[in-house]
Amino acid sequence: MSDFRYNTGDAKVPWAAVGESYGADDIIDVVRFLMQGEAPEYMSALHDVEKAVRALSRLGHPPGKLSLGANVSRLEELIDSSIGSRGSVFVTNATAGFEIAFRYANLSAGDEVIIPSITFIATMSYPLAVGAKVVLADVDARTLNMDPDDVARKITRKTKMIVPVHIGGYPVDMDPIMDLAKKHSLLVLEDAAHAFGGKYKGRALGTIGHFGAFSFHEVKNITSFGEGGVLVSSLPLAEELKRARFLGLNMQKKIPNWFYDVEALPGKDGPFVASNSSSTEIQALGLLRQLARYDAILAQRRENARLLSARLSQCHGVLTPPLGGDGTEPTAHLYCLQVDPKIVRGGMVALREKLDRRGVTSIPHFAPLYKFEIMRQLGYDTAKLAASCPVTEELFPHRFTHLPIYGLSPQQLDYMADSIIESVGELSRGA
Ligand SMILES: Cc1ncc(COP(=O)(O)O)c(C=O)c1O
Numbered sequence: 001m002s003d004f005r006y007n008t009g010d011a012k013v014p015w016a017a018v019g020e021s022y023g024a025d026d027i028i029d030v031v032r033f034l035m036q037g038e039a040p041e042y043m044s045a046l047h048d049v050e051k052a053v054r055a056l057s058r059l060g061h062p063p064g065k066l067s068l069g070a071n072v073s074r075l076e077e078l079i080d081s082s083i084g085s086r087g088s089v090f091v092t093n094a095t096a097g098f099e100i101a102f103r104y105a106n107l108s109a110g111d112e113v114i115i116p117s118i119t120f121i122a123t124m125s126y127p128l129a130v131g132a133k134v135v136l137a138d139v140d141a142r143t144l145n146m147d148p149d150d151v152a153r154k155i156t157r158k159t160k161m162i163v164p165v166h167i168g169g170y171p172v173d174m175d176p177i178m179d180l181a182k183k184h185s186l187l188v189l190e191d192a193a194h195a196f197g198g199k200y201k202g203r204a205l206g207t208i209g210h211f212g213a214f215s216f217h218e219v220k221n222i223t224s225f226g227e228g229g230v231l232v233s234s235l236p237l238a239e240e241l242k243r244a245r246f247l248g249l250n251m252q253k254k255i256p257n258w259f260y261d262v263e264a265l266p267g268k269d270g271p272f273v274a275s276n277s278s279s280t281e282i283q284a285l286g287l288l289r290q291l292a293r294y295d296a297i298l299a300q301r302r303e304n305a306r307l308l309s310a311r312l313s314q315c316h317g318v319l320t321p322p323l324g325g326d327g328t329e330p331t332a333h334l335y336c337l338q339v340d341p342k343i344v345r346g347g348m349v350a351l352r353e354k355l356d357r358r359g360v361t362s363i364p365h366f367a368p369l370y371k372f373e374i375m376r377q378l379g380y381d382t383a384k385l386a387a388s389c390p391v392t393e394e395l396f397p398h399r400f401t402h403l404p405i406y407g408l409s410p411q412q413l414d415y416m417a418d419s420i421i422e423s424v425g426e427l428s429r430g431a
Contacts, residue, residue, distance in 0.1 A: 024050075024057035063281065068246065071284035078291055079230055083197075083204035087238020089231050089245050090224075090284060094193045095122040096277030097213030097231030100244045101189045102126045102161070103272040104211070104237070104265070111160040115191075116146035117368045117385075117392040119165040123191045124369065128378060133158070136369060138389040143322060144168070144336055144400065147391070148176035154388075155180065161187045166195035166205050167366070168402070169221075169331030170322060174200050174208045187211070187268065194333040196221065196230075197298050202327035206232055216287055221301065221333055221406075222294055224287035228279060240265050248274040297406075301332035304405050304413060308335060311417035315424055317343030334363065335405040337420075338395070344427045347398040354423035360416050363402040368392045 028050050037046075063069070072090050079088045091097050107113065109131030115123050117136040124134045138150040146164045162181055164172035172190075181188045188209030192198075195205040196214040206212025216228035233241060243250060244265050253261035264271035290297075302323075309320040319338040324330050341347030352362050369375065370385035386393055403416065 021062050024054045027053050027057070065281060067280050068278050069281045071281045071288065072279055075284040075288050075291075076230075078288065079232075082291070083207055083232070085204070085207050085232035085234075087233070087241055089241045090279045090287075091213075091229050091231055091245055091277040092279055093217060093227050093277075094191070094213045094215035094229035095125060096275075097211075097229045098122065098163075098189060098191065099126045099275065100231055100241060100277065101187070101211035101213070101233075102130075103244065103274065104240075104267045105161055105187050105189075106267040106269045106272055107132050107160060110158065112156060112158040113161045113163060114146075114151050114154055114159060115163040115369075116165050116167070117370065117389040118144060118167065118366045118396070119191065119369065120193070120366060121369070121372065121374075122193070123163055123165055128374070132160075134369070134380075135159070136385055136389055138391045139167075139395070140173070141391050141395065142319075143170050143172075144395070145170060145172040146177070148173055148180065150389075151177065152180055155184055155186075159184065159186055161189055163189045163191055164209070165191040165193070166198060166331075168321070168334030168336050169194040169198050170324075170336070171195070171198055171200035171205055171328055171330065174203075178208065181209075189213070193217075193229075194220065195331055197294060197329075198331040199327060199329040205331075207234060210235055216283075221297060221331055222287065222290035224279070224283035224290075228283045228287060244272075244274040245277050246274070247276050298331060301406050302330075304408065305330075305332040305335055307413060308403070308405065308417055311414070312337075312420060315421050317424055317428055318420065332405060335403045336400055337403055338400045339424065341398045344424050345430055346427055348401050349397070350427055351420075351423055352401055354426065355419055358419040358423070360419050361404065363404065365400065365402045368396050 031049055031053070032046065075090050076088045080086060107127060107130055111132045112135050113124070113127045113132055114135045114137050116139055118139055127134050135154050137146045137154055139145060140147045144167050151162060162177055164174065164177050166172055177188060180186070190206050190209040190212035192206035192212045193215035198205040200208060206214055211231065211233045214230045216222060216224040216230070218226045231241060243263070248263050248265055250261045250263050255261050264273050305321070306323060309323060312318050312320050317340045319340065321336045339348050339351055344351060355362060368386070368389065370380065370382045375382050375385070
């Protein structure tokens with residue numbers, strides 16, 4: 001039993017499920033949702049599936065566990081063997097994984113956390129919620145990742161954590177970050193939401209810091225049916241993290257007349273209280289399948305990025321993203337394109353308009369965090385934050401965007417390259 005929810009097996013009067021179980025109709029709804037269609041052939045195939053599911057529901061039975069069962073364990077073992085981690089935990093999403101790491105650090109009001117200026121809000125939601133001060137590090141103009149030199153400038157006596165984000169799946173320069181962490185006794189949490197399967201100098205992203213969390217949300221390279229995340233740690237915390245995922249229950253210990261004990265968990269500076277970020281067997285099954293084909297998915301993404309960069313290599317005024325090498329392997333989650341506004345007149349705003357008119361969609365990209373209303377609401381001096389991130393201020397409005405890079409036919413990839421080359425040419429000529 002991995003938790004207290006009730007799989008009592010073959011007892012004469014079992015307590016197999018506390019609530020209503022699901023039946024054929026519930027499953028058919030899920031099938032219809034996952035594979036949508038309207039054509040007559042679809043309706044006829046759906047009818048066959050319905051018949052089959054009804055037959056299965058008469059002959060089979062629901063599993064004993066829907067949450068934190070054998071498939072979740074199998075997934076965690078597979079993740080550990082593929083990236084060399086120990087004791088990974090599959091959680092509801094990356095944000096929940098971050099939260100466990102922040103709780104372990106006993107992060108609280110008055111502490112400071114350094115995160116990059118450009119990322120998704122999830123990176124800083126827990127620090128903001130507990131009243132910790134978020135300090136924004138400027139980004140490196142080439143990689144759009146946290147600039148270690150700026151991190152060094154922004155460390156104070158109150159700094160507790162550094163949270164590098166491998167944006168778009170391109171590795172942060174981790175060595176100087178880890179050196180700074182060692183020098184100042186800080187914890188490093190890698191926001192590896194985009195970075196599962198990537199490498200920095202031969203080391204798996206997510207496993208270099210003290211903690212790392214991957215996202216398997218539906219817009220990531222692979223997904224566990226919409227939501228999902230995995231937390232890993234290089235600290236010897238395998239058992240503790242499993243308990244931290246589920247409210248601190250300890251199934252190895254019992255209080256008298258009960259099945260388990262509940263503990264606060266040992267954090268860096270004192271005990272911390274755990275929350276519930278349990279994941280489901282269905283999420284795990286979805287991810288297990290996708291992991292089995294992930295090498296091919298990664299290879300395709302990297303190849304598409306390489307092809308697009310090769311097509312754009314002669315395009316004056318365009319800066320293509322770094323593609324790695326020497327043991328550094330991005331996950332090509334996002335293709336981050338930059339332009340030089342001195343050459344491409346009107347900069348990225350003008351280029352996006354032209355691409356849009358040609359039917360090339362750009363993915364909405366990350367705004368600097370200090371632009372969001374929440375920062376003002378929480379009393380941050382956003383003008384001061386902006387002034388402390390001059391590279392971000394130049395990049396965000398003028399230079400960069402994301403382009404689609406996966407699931408495209410060779411023709412679509414070519415069309416996108418042609419459209420960029422033509423549009424950049426027009427803008428450079430002032431047309
Ligand atoms: C950079 C970054 N960090 C964190 C997250 C949060 O991931 P999740 O949705 O799994 O919580 C995302 C999700 O889009 C992200 O883009």
